[in-house]
Amino acid sequence: xxxxxxxxxxxxxxxxASLLTPWSGFLELWQQxxxxxxxxxxxxxxxxxLLALTYGAMLGAAGAAIQALxxxxxxxxxxxxxTSGAALGAVVTAYLLGFASPLALxxxxxxxxxxxxxxxxxxxxxxxxxxxxxxxxxxxxxxAGALTTLALALAPSPxxxxxxYDWLMGSLVDRSLSQAAxxxxxxxxxxxxLLRLRAPLDALTLGEDVAxxxxxxxxxxxxxxxxxxAVGVGACVAxxxxxxxxxxxxxxxxxxxxxxxxxxxxxxxxxxxxALLLAADLAVRAAPLGRTLPVGVVTALLGAxxxxxxxxxxxWRFEQ
Amino acid sequence: MSTLLAASGLALPGRLSDTDLVMAEPALICLVGxxxxxxxxxxxxxxxxGAPAGSVSIGGADRDAARPAExxxxxxxxxxxxxxxxxxxxxxxxGLGLPADADPGEADAAIxxxxxxxxxxxxxxxxxxxxxxxxxxxxALAPKPRLLLLDEPVANLDPLWQLRLMDLLKAxxxxxxxxxxxxxxxxxxxxxxxxxxxxxGRRIAADGDPRVIIGSDAIRAVFGIEKGEEGxxxx
Numbered sequence: 001x002x003x004x005x006x007x008x009x010x011x012x013x014x015x016x017a018s019l020l021t022p023w024s025g026f027l028e029l030w031q032q033x034x035x036x037x038x039x040x041x042x043x044x045x046x047x048x049x050l051l052a053l054t055y056g057a058m059l060g061a062a063g064a065a066i067q068a069l070x071x072x073x074x075x076x077x078x079x080x081x082x083t084s085g086a087a088l089g090a091v092v093t094a095y096l097l098g099f100a101s102p103l104a105l106x107x108x109x110x111x112x113x114x115x116x117x118x119x120x121x122x123x124x125x126x127x128x129x130x131x132x133x134x135x136x137x138x139x140x141x142x143x144a145g146a147l148t149t150l151a152l153a154l155a156p157s158p159x160x161x162x163x164x165y166d167w168l169m170g171s172l173v174d175r176s177l178s179q180a181a182x183x184x185x186x187x188x189x190x191x192x193x194l195l196r197l198r199a200p201l202d203a204l205t206l207g208e209d210v211a212x213x214x215x216x217x218x219x220x221x222x223x224x225x226x227x228x229x230a231v232g233v234g235a236c237v238a239x240x241x242x243x244x245x246x247x248x249x250x251x252x253x254x255x256x257x258x259x260x261x262x263x264x265x266x267x268x269x270x271x272x273x274x275a276l277l278l279a280a281d282l283a284v285r286a287a288p289l290g291r292t293l294p295v296g297v298v299t300a301l302l303g304a305x306x307x308x309x310x311x312x313x314x315x316w317r318f319e320q
Numbered sequence: 321m322s323t324l325l326a327a328s329g330l331a332l333p334g335r336l337s338d339t340d341l342v343m344a345e346p347a348l349i350c351l352v353g354x355x356x357x358x359x360x361x362x363x364x365x366x367x368x369x370g371a372p373a374g375s376v377s378i379g380g381a382d383r384d385a386a387r388p389a390e391x392x393x394x395x396x397x398x399x400x401x402x403x404x405x406x407x408x409x410x411x412x413x414x415g416l417g418l419p420a421d422a423d424p425g426e427a428d429a430a431i432x433x434x435x436x437x438x439x440x441x442x443x444x445x446x447x448x449x450x451x452x453x454x455x456x457x458x459x460a461l462a463p464k465p466r467l468l469l470l471d472e473p474v475a476n477l478d479p480l481w482q483l484r485l486m487d488l489l490k491a492x493x494x495x496x497x498x499x500x501x502x503x504x505x506x507x508x509x510x511x512x513x514x515x516x517x518x519x520x521g522r523r524i525a526a527d528g529d530p531r532v533i534i535g536s537d538a539i540r541a542v543f544g545i546e547k548g549e550e551g552x553x554x555x
Contacts, residue, residue, distance in 0.1 A: 071405035205416060206456075207405065209369045210398075261412065
């Protein structure tokens with residue numbers, strides 16, 4: 001019951017905090033020039049907060065869906081190669097083909113994500129074992145990473161490398177409201193469409209055969225989740241770069257709130273994902289380093305130890 | 321009243337050849353056969369797993385036309401693997417077998433019939449294999465489906481629970497449900513079955529009264545065993 005109130009409140013509170021931080025500078029500006037303060041709020045802070053909320057929510061929901069589909073808590077958009085495929089698509093579009101508009105980037109990233117996920121299905125087969133799928137995802141991530149580096153090495157502009165490197169680390173800074181819409185609208189639509197698949201994903205707890213005996217078309221479910229994830233995550237990666245670990249961590253905590261049920265964990269995972277990315281972005285601003293860190297670095301620094309703990313925890317459990 | 325189960329032209333490529341099966345009245349059918357003879361495939365084809373060819377009608381209702389909520393009342397399938405992908409509680413696991421709008425009392429009744437009350441709030445990954453088997457069986461029984469398809473339901477159960485379960489299945493038949501189970505124990509099958517189906521080479525080799533079939537040459541031909549004074553022995 002507490003979770004029901006806290007869960008929607010957490011991302012909303014952090015959203016408000018993101019708009020108002022740093023508070024002292026904003027207060028001063030508000031007293032001196034209200035118009036300018038509103039402009040700062042609308043042009044700088046609002047897109048940043050909106051992107052953190054929707055990108056985080058997208059990663060949480062997609063992670064929950066992919067973990068439910070593969071019946072594995074280690075599956076997530078980063079581990080299946082979706083994020084790196086999207087990054088490759090965007091890098092190729094922007095630095096090799098020279099189209100840098102948000103629309104072109106989004107199309108490139110969605111194409112890259114879809115390509116990665118289709119390659120995943122091709123490698124692992126329509127009725128894949130979890131291990132095969134995860135290994136295939138690992139291979140695709142490695143391939144996409146190598147190709148991204150290659151694309152950057154071949155890029156015509158010498159500035160491309162630093163520019164792309166900065167973007168690849170994942171950042172929410174200096175995006176416009178229209179850019180936020182390019183990521184946020186597909187993300188929200190995708191989350192809504194994913195939520196429709198709660199019941200079949202919950203049924204997968206009993207295994208694919210039983211889900212089929214209930215009349216769920218598991219093959220179609222797999223394709224739907226793959227394409228929805230590609231569109232939603234691809235659109236976000238195009239605008240903000242690749243941000244890791246939230247798609248892994250948020251669903252794991254969300255399932256604690258749903259008694260382990262994977263499908264109905266999608267909505268709480270979206271709320272937690274949004275809250276986590278907002279919190280990470282606030283941490284970036286609070287970091288006393290005198291310069292802005294890419295938010296992807298913070299999620300990776302916090303997420304990687306959690307991932308290690310998870311791997312160790314699973315190993316202990318299976319060795320009992 | 322329409323036929324309880326009418327299946328025709330059932331086939332799964334490489335696993336089950338063109339098979340028909342009709343059940344006019346509720347009965348406990350035991351499905352026996354050597355490894356790889358097609359027992360599980362027949363259960364899959366009836367449950368609609370793996371896109372089987374053919375048509376299945378249960379109590380006059382077309383299986384493939386039923387939505388997931390209605391279909392849970394038409395049939396339930398228990399796979400031989402006794403696993404749950406996520407660590408839900410026993411009560412939640414049993415609830416997964418029921419339509420979303422079902423009365424919670426239905427889950428409790430199934431939990432009670434398998435004497436799982438003390439374990440109802442325990443996570444399924446913290447149960448023994450036998451306990452988890454009972455929880456998964458309770459999941460299949462909970463919606464009281466017209467057709468129960470159970471693959472090796474007595475596997476992992478202790479001798480007392482094997483008998484209890486067979487008695488429970490007899491009682492569900494008396495309530496008007498059709499029960500089809502794959503078994504390896506020919507004696508258990510002979511003792512409880514109303515009808516025995518022997519599978520061999522991906523098709524039905526014999527179908528009829530268990531007392532007749534157990535004593536016939538069909539068992540010897542299919543399994544390569546025969547009944548001696550001290551029980552079954554290689555023929």
